[in-house]
Amino acid sequence: MTQPSTNTTGPAIHNEAHQEHPIKLYLVVWGLLFVLSICSYMVDYIGIHGYLRWSLILLFMVLKAGLIVAIFMHMAWERLALLYAVLLPPILVLVFVAMMVSEAHYVLFSRLTFFGTGP
Amino acid sequence: MSQVTQTETKAPLPLPEGVRGFASDWASDQRTFKNVSWGKAMMWIFLLSDTFVFGCFLLAYMTARMSTPVAWPNPSEVFALNIGGQEVPLILIAIMTFVLISSSGTMAMAVNYGYRRDRRKTAILMLLTALFGVMFVGMQAFEWTKLITEGVRPWENPWGAAQFGSTFFMITGFHGTHVTIGVIFLVIIARKVWRGDFDTEKRGFFTSRKGHYEIVEITGLYWHFVDLVWVFIFAFFYLW
Numbered sequence: 001m002t003q004p005s006t007n008t009t010g011p012a013i014h015n016e017a018h019q020e021h022p023i024k025l026y027l028v029v030w031g032l033l034f035v036l037s038i039c040s041y042m043v044d045y046i047g048i049h050g051y052l053r054w055s056l057i058l059l060f061m062v063l064k065a066g067l068i069v070a071i072f073m074h075m076a077w078e079r080l081a082l083l084y085a086v087l088l089p090p091i092l093v094l095v096f097v098a099m100m101v102s103e104a105h106y107v108l109f110s111r112l113t114f115f116g117t118g119p
Numbered sequence: 120m121s122q123v124t125q126t127e128t129k130a131p132l133p134l135p136e137g138v139r140g141f142a143s144d145w146a147s148d149q150r151t152f153k154n155v156s157w158g159k160a161m162m163w164i165f166l167l168s169d170t171f172v173f174g175c176f177l178l179a180y181m182t183a184r185m186s187t188p189v190a191w192p193n194p195s196e197v198f199a200l201n202i203g204g205q206e207v208p209l210i211l212i213a214i215m216t217f218v219l220i221s222s223s224g225t226m227a228m229a230v231n232y233g234y235r236r237d238r239r240k241t242a243i244l245m246l247l248t249a250l251f252g253v254m255f256v257g258m259q260a261f262e263w264t265k266l267i268t269e270g271v272r273p274w275e276n277p278w279g280a281a282q283f284g285s286t287f288f289m290i291t292g293f294h295g296t297h298v299t300i301g302v303i304f305l306v307i308i309a310r311k312v313w314r315g316d317f318d319t320e321k322r323g324f325f326t327s328r329k330g331h332y333e334i335v336e337i338t339g340l341y342w343h344f345v346d347l348v349w350v351f352i353f354a355f356f357y358l359w
Contacts (some may be wrong), residue, residue, distance in 0.1 A: 018234050019336060026231065030224035037220060041213045044195050044358055054359070061354035065347055072227045072343045074336075080137065081144035082152050086163050093174040100178050104185035112188055 019074040029071045036064050162337045166344045169297075173348050176290050177355055183282040192278035194357050198262070212357050215258050216349065219298075222251030223346040226339045233335035238315055241335060245309035248342065252302040259295045263288075290352055297345050308338045 040060040043053055070076040075083055134153055135143050144151055152160045184191050195208040202210065229244035266287070270277050273285040311317065311330060320329040 018333075019230070020234050021231065023228060023231055026224060026227040029227075030220070033220045033223070034217065037213070037216050040354065040358060041209065041216075044209050057354050057358045061350055064350045068223065068343055068347050068350070072223055072346075073340055078155065079134070079144060079153060080141035082155055082160070082163065084141060085151075086167050089167060090170050090174065093171070093178070096174075096178055097181070100182045101185065104182045107182075107186035108188060111186070 019077060025071065029067050033064055033067060036060050036067075040064075156333060158333065158337050159340070162340045166340065169344065169348075173290075173293070173351070176286075176293065177351065180286040180290060180356065183286055184280070187280045187282060189280040191280050192276060192283050194359075197266070197278060198357065209357060211258060211262055212353065215255055216353055218251050218255050218258070219346050219349050222248045222255070223343055225251065226342045230336045230339045233312070233317075233332040236318065236332065238312055238318060241332075242309045242313040245305050245312065245335070245338075249302045249305040249309065252298050252305065252342075256295055256298050256302070259291060259298075263291075287356070290356060294345070294348055294352060297348070301342050301345050304338055304341060308334055 037060075040057060043056045043060070048056065069087075075086070134140055144153055147153075155163075196206075198212050199206045199208045200210050201207075225244045226248045229241050229248060232240040232244060271284045271287070273288055275281050276284045311321075312332075312335065315321075316330045317332045317334070320331070322329055
């Protein structure tokens with residue numbers, strides 16, 4: 001990977017890095033994203049079910065998201081100060097997921113217990 | 120931010136890298152994002168907040184789907200299209216995914232040509248990106264029309280759990296709104312690129328600040344984020 005070249009004309013003390021990379025890199029990532037999308041579509045088309053389906057969906061999703069953030073949004077070349085500031089907070093959403101899973105189980109339990117198979 | 124009085128004529132001190140750099144950047148008692156302009160940092164922080172908005176939508180969808188004893192409609196059948204007398208599952212959604220990924224590809228190249236100060240190619244690629252965005256919104260409008268004529272409403276649908284309609288309209292509607300705003304944003308910036316505003320450093324009509332090609336990258340960040348959200352919606356809503 002090439003390092004971003006720094007802007008030498010700006011007056012700022014710490015020059016802002018401009019993201020300049022060869023076009024080929026973007027074309028390769030574009031191709032990879034196409035392949036990964038075809039893979040995740042095939043999961044549905046072939047009709048894989050159960051845990052294999054869910055793990056494949058998650059795998060292709062994470063790979064696609066990683067490529068977009070790292071290469072297209074240039075996060076791979078940013079300093080860790082920005083990377084951690086942006087990428088760590090969303091992980092907290094997983095805590096929220098855990099809370100809502102437990103809540104959803106409880107709601108389902110109450111519905112089945114008090115309303116039969118109601119809404 | 121760019122009005123800096125230069126008191127030191129020597130080259131700036133090198134910034135430490137890695138985790139040490141992370142600690143020193145945050146502890147520097149100055150600007151935290153050392154080599155990122157305020158515009159880019161603000162766009163990232165906005166995108167972080169938008170991540171939470173979409174995160175909450177997908178969470179609400181998960182909670183609704185997990186807490187209902189009624190079977191969830193099978194998205195593979197709901198979003199199938201009849202092509203040549205054959206039901207092809209999820210085909211429209213797959214095409215929409217490819218269109219959005221292609222728009223991300225052209226956007227990334229527009230950013231690249233922007234920094235090379237290639238005015239023509241940048242503007243053309245940005246307009247191409249906007250065109251893909253319009254195609255995406257068009258297909259989404261088609262999909263909404265199809266589902267509404269089939270009887271999907273936020274409170275009911277012919278196939279199963281009533282919550283399907285409300286989550287579908289909420290999530291895809293909010294995403295479609297983001298795409299539409301992105302298209303408007305792209306067209307405005309592409310016009311400025313085409314006119315050469317960033318070569319002459321023309322001052323903006325609203326902000327009176329000098330324009331730079333960096334705005335193309337900032338627009339790109341927003342656009343890639345829209346694509347990123349679609350990756351998650353595609354996985355969780357359409358494929359799960």
